[in-house]
Amino acid sequence: MDEKRSAWERLQLVHTKGRPTVRDYIPLIFTDFYELHGDRHYGDDMAILGGIGRLDGRPVTIIGQVKGRDLNENKACNFAMPHPEGYRKALRLAKQAEKFHRPVICFIDTPGAFCGIAAEERGIGEAIAKNLAEFMTLRTPIISIVLGEGGSGGALALGVCDDLAILENAQYSVLSPRGFASILWKDASREQEASEIMRITAEDMVSLGVAEAVIEEPLGGAHNDLDKISENIKEYLSQKIPEKCEKDIDVLLKERYTKFRKIGEFLD
Amino acid sequence: MFEDFFDVVKKRFNGGADEEYKPPMFKCPRCQDLSPLSRYEELHRVCPKCNYHGRLNAQERLSITVDKDSFREFDADMKSGNPIDFPEYMEKQEQLRETTGLNDAVVTGTATIKGSPVVIGVMDSRYMMGSMGSVVGEKITKAFEYATENNMAVIMFTASGGARMQEGIVSLMQMAKTSGAVKLHSDNGGLYITVLTDPTTGGVTASFASLGDIIIAEPKVLIGFAGRRVIEGTIKQRLPEDFQLAEFMHEKGFVDMIVERRKMRSTLSHLLKLHGYDKKEV
Numbered sequence: 001m002d003e004k005r006s007a008w009e010r011l012q013l014v015h016t017k018g019r020p021t022v023r024d025y026i027p028l029i030f031t032d033f034y035e036l037h038g039d040r041h042y043g044d045d046m047a048i049l050g051g052i053g054r055l056d057g058r059p060v061t062i063i064g065q066v067k068g069r070d071l072n073e074n075k076a077c078n079f080a081m082p083h084p085e086g087y088r089k090a091l092r093l094a095k096q097a098e099k100f101h102r103p104v105i106c107f108i109d110t111p112g113a114f115c116g117i118a119a120e121e122r123g124i125g126e127a128i129a130k131n132l133a134e135f136m137t138l139r140t141p142i143i144s145i146v147l148g149e150g151g152s153g154g155a156l157a158l159g160v161c162d163d164l165a166i167l168e169n170a171q172y173s174v175l176s177p178r179g180f181a182s183i184l185w186k187d188a189s190r191e192q193e194a195s196e197i198m199r200i201t202a203e204d205m206v207s208l209g210v211a212e213a214v215i216e217e218p219l220g221g222a223h224n225d226l227d228k229i230s231e232n233i234k235e236y237l238s239q240k241i242p243e244k245c246e247k248d249i250d251v252l253l254k255e256r257y258t259k260f261r262k263i264g265e266f267l268d
Numbered sequence: 269m270f271e272d273f274f275d276v277v278k279k280r281f282n283g284g285a286d287e288e289y290k291p292p293m294f295k296c297p298r299c300q301d302l303s304p305l306s307r308y309e310e311l312h313r314v315c316p317k318c319n320y321h322g323r324l325n326a327q328e329r330l331s332i333t334v335d336k337d338s339f340r341e342f343d344a345d346m347k348s349g350n351p352i353d354f355p356e357y358m359e360k361q362e363q364l365r366e367t368t369g370l371n372d373a374v375v376t377g378t379a380t381i382k383g384s385p386v387v388i389g390v391m392d393s394r395y396m397m398g399s400m401g402s403v404v405g406e407k408i409t410k411a412f413e414y415a416t417e418n419n420m421a422v423i424m425f426t427a428s429g430g431a432r433m434q435e436g437i438v439s440l441m442q443m444a445k446t447s448g449a450v451k452l453h454s455d456n457g458g459l460y461i462t463v464l465t466d467p468t469t470g471g472v473t474a475s476f477a478s479l480g481d482i483i484i485a486e487p488k489v490l491i492g493f494a495g496r497r498v499i500e501g502t503i504k505q506r507l508p509e510d511f512q513l514a515e516f517m518h519e520k521g522f523v524d525m526i527v528e529r530r531k532m533r534s535t536l537s538h539l540l541k542l543h544g545y546d547k548k549e550v
Binding site: 113115116117120121122124126128129132134136156157160172173175179180184197200204208210257260261263268 | 492
């Protein structure tokens with residue numbers, strides 16, 4: 001593991017060109033992957049991919065936000081900013097996983113849900129809310145991993161899970177530091193200052209009870225050694241998935257609810 | 269007529285038409301028209317000219333919604349900590365507690381509406397724009413858990429700018445927490461009615477506000493996920509005037525009905541009774 005970087009330095013790393021995306025990881029972690037498309041209501045949102053494959057031979061459902069590796073890919077996947085149909089596709093595949101008793105693995109990597117007219121018209125708020133509610137009681141194990149950016153409700157919609165892991169340099173936040181600075185101080189240029197006080201790093205997530213594990217990145221960041229980082233992610237999943245699958249599902253659901261139930265700081 | 273008579277008396281008493289009596293006026297932020305403030309207040313803050321529904325605080329909302337003296341508050345003293353040690357967060361809240369008399373942005377409890385028992389929550393936008401942090405998340409979660417245990421219906425009046433930035437990721441997690449509690453209440457067969465009031469946005473729209481079995485909105489209130497300015501910034505064009513208003517969301521299929529304030533109490537009462545909540549005891 002590298003020496004501890006500041007939140008700001010990590011933010012730069014996450015935005016480094018060449019940082020691996022879910023499409024880089026899938027062939028190195030899973031076998032027999034088949035991508036499945038569409039929400040069966042409106043369309044197919046390329047900002048979220050979903051499909052089935054095998055992890056160590058065990059069938060699993062894979063859902064993840066897709067960042068592009070170049071401008072063309074980014075145009076196609078809308079810079080990983082999903083529309084409602086993306087979240088509805090995710091929910092459809094999660095329900096399918098429940099039906100066929102497959103665990104669900106979610107990869108989070110988004111600046112946030114898309115902020116536009118079409119997203120509002122098709123109920124982006126409702127789509128996210130529905131996922132939060134439905135994933136909470138989905139009767140199959142769910143593991144989520146934050147790969148790079150975990151921005152806002154758009155990230156959380158794939159983040160209601162039994163265990164959450166976060167890559168060492170990834171961030172998870174209520175809003176991007178830029179948006180945060182713009183809302184609170186009406187000054188987006190104070191982005192760096194925001195990143196340092198918001199508590200968005202992997203270690204922050206563990207200490208705040210949001211994440212259970214940090215996945216170590218190769219020296220200099222994930223982009224420096226795709227094989228190594230994929231191996232680290234796979235190692236984590238290979239341990240966690242069987243562990244969760246062995247648990248009684250009612251116990252698992254109670255623990256999932258409790259994990260979120262206890263987050264918050266207040267005085268009675 | 270009587271007013272006219274008194275006006276005449278006043279004018280005479282004041283020594284002539286030059287010093288005409290002027291009642292305090294309400295200028296509607298939507299239609300810009302003027303009406304007597306007393307009339308606006310009499311209509312519980314509804315513009316008599318254009319039907320604009322102004323904001324009510326939690327106490328005002330409860331007083332026009334639930335049966336007199338029926339409200340029993342939950343967790344009245346709950347106050348938030350400072351989970352990410354955000355500078356000046358505690359001081360800001362102290363000030364707000366003094367000016368609003370609230371401890372945070374939601375009031376929850378049990379009450380009856382025309383005799384039907386219900387768990388009710390009312391958000392108050394005066395307190396940090398009704399934003400959801402630890403206390404709002406916890407109080408709403410507890411309210412749903414209470415309703416689940418006691419087989420009661422829940423009514424939530426929402427008014428919020430979204431997640432509370434000052435609590436960082438902890439505020440985001442309240443979305444999952446509240447939505448989970450709504451789901452367990454729903455799976456138990458409980459009725460949940462959401463009443464969207466001005467404004468219902470961000471993380472509240474993307475969690476418990478959108479999960480009602482029946483979703484009601486007051487006329488012309490703002491309902492959305494992303495803020496108007498954020499969207500305009502993304503798409504680089506001006507949005508139409510009616511974008512994200514209740515009527516827009518109704519047309520798009522995300523709101524069951526738009527109910528005027530003067531009909532809200534009776535509508536809620538009918539809906540509760542339609543679901544069999546008239547016979548149950550609190």
